[in-house]
Amino acid sequence: MPHSYVGLKLNSPAVLAPMSGVSTLPFRLLCKELGAGLTYTEFASAIAIARNLENKASNNKVFDRVSTVKEEHPCGVQLFAPTEKDLGMAIEYVEKDFDLVDINFGCPSPKITGGGCGAYLLKNPDKLIELIKTAVSISTKPITCKLRMGWDKPVLHEFVSRIEKVGVQGMAIHGRTAIQGYSGNADWEYIKKIRGMVGIPVIGNGDVHSAHEVNERINNDYCDLVMVGRSAWNNPGIFSEIMGKPLRSKEELLKRYFSLCKKHPVTDLSDVKAQVSGLFSGMVGAKKVRVEMMQAKDFETVQLTAMEAVSNV
Numbered sequence: 044m045p046h047s048y049v050g051l052k053l054n055s056p057a058v059l060a061p062m063s064g065v066s067t068l069p070f071r072l073l074c075k076e077l078g079a080g081l082t083y084t085e086f087a088s089a090i091a092i093a094r095n096l097e098n099k100a101s102n103n104k105v106f107d108r109v110s111t112v113k114e115e116h117p118c119g120v121q122l123f124a125p126t127e128k129d130l131g132m133a134i135e136y137v138e139k140d141f142d143l144v145d146i147n148f149g150c151p152s153p154k155i156t157g158g159g160c161g162a163y164l165l166k167n168p169d170k171l172i173e174l175i176k177t178a179v180s181i182s183t184k185p186i187t188c189k190l191r192m193g194w195d196k197p198v199l200h201e202f203v204s205r206i207e208k209v210g211v212q213g214m215a216i217h218g219r220t221a222i223q224g225y226s227g228n229a230d231w232e233y234i235k236k237i238r239g240m241v242g243i244p245v246i247g248n249g250d251v252h253s254a255h256e257v258n259e260r261i262n263n264d265y266c267d268l269v270m271v272g273r274s275a276w277n278n279p280g281i282f283s284e285i286m287g288k289p290l291r292s293k294e295e296l297l298k299r300y301f302s303l304c305k306k307h308p309v310t311d312l313s314d315v316k317a318q319v320s321g322l323f324s325g326m327v328g329a330k331k332v333r334v335e336m337m338q339a340k341d342f343e344t345v346q347l348t349a350m351e352a353v354s355n356v
């Protein structure tokens with residue numbers, strides 16, 4: 044069955060979550076090949092983009108985060124920002140290559156909330172709305188956002204209509220508050236409640252582990268699409284499962300991942316290590332591989348260690 048989001052045609056209702064240090068371009072492309080309907084970049088600081096536009100080499104990492112290739116489409120870029128000015132400048136730079144621009148209002152990390160970004164803005168809906176208004180007025184691409192339910196209690200229902208009114212075309216909701224972090228369970232009844240309050244599509248997110256759960260959420264009207272984070276990190280094959288495609292072995296997945304890394308090099312070796320660690324999740328000997336890999340100083344050693352280990356399983 045065809046699916047859509049903000050005017051984009053999607054092959055699958057399952058969306059890869061933005062994950063900092065994980066959703067690098069090679070991993071996103073792997074998930075796309077396996078069947079992800081939509082992918083997002085890791086979040087990127089609008090300030091870092093806006094303030095380094097004249098000298099991009101001074102912050103390669105942030106500009107890498109907001110790059111894509113034609114094979115990835117449809118795909119979104121995610122930004123976080125504390126001010127309208129930085130957000131506007133960053134959008135003008137990033138939007139041309141992506142199908143949508145997503146604003147992060149969900150990250151609970153003190154590094155982000157301390158700068159007045161991410162989930163911190165759930166405490167200040169007026170400011171959140173102003174940021175969205177600016178984004179909508181500047182962008183030629185659809186603006187979407189990713190939210191948690193609130194800071195310390197669910198409050199999104201109090202201002203979600205305002206978010207819709209200022210022109211957001213779709214939203215992803217992680218069914219937890221910021222202070223919950225990852226504790227407890229995602230509250231899917233709350234996601235359903237929000238979906239019933241708006242006319243724009245809602246992507247539900249939190250604790251989805253299988254193709255069966257993706258279908259169950261959609262068939263029971265919890266949301267329009269389902270976003271998968273940690274389960275895809277550990278098992279990107281979940282996207283094939285959802286599409287009813289044949290599953291590839293871990294060895295094949297790793298081989299393909301490394302080949303995509305060679306074509307689209309990842310700036311930070313620790314991101315490659317994090318990615319490969321995820322792929323080893325649940326496998327015999329995973330701990331030993333992780334320890335060996337952590338000591339590796341270059342990409343080739345990580346690749347050799349991982350491929351040797353996977354072929355011995």
Ligand SMILES: Cc1cc2nc3c(=O)[nH]c(=O)nc-3n(C[C@H](O)[C@H](O)[C@H](O)COP(=O)(O)O)c2cc1C
Pocket residue numbers: 060061062063064065084085086121147149150189217248249250251270271272273274
């Ligand atoms: C390692 C990691 C990095 C993340 N980075 C981001 C990010 O850059 N932007 C964002 O909106 N959410 C980020 N998240 C949150 C996920 O997108 C998702 O909302 C969360 O993991 C819940 O979904 P799950 O239960 O399927 O993992 C991150 C999560 C993890 C585990």
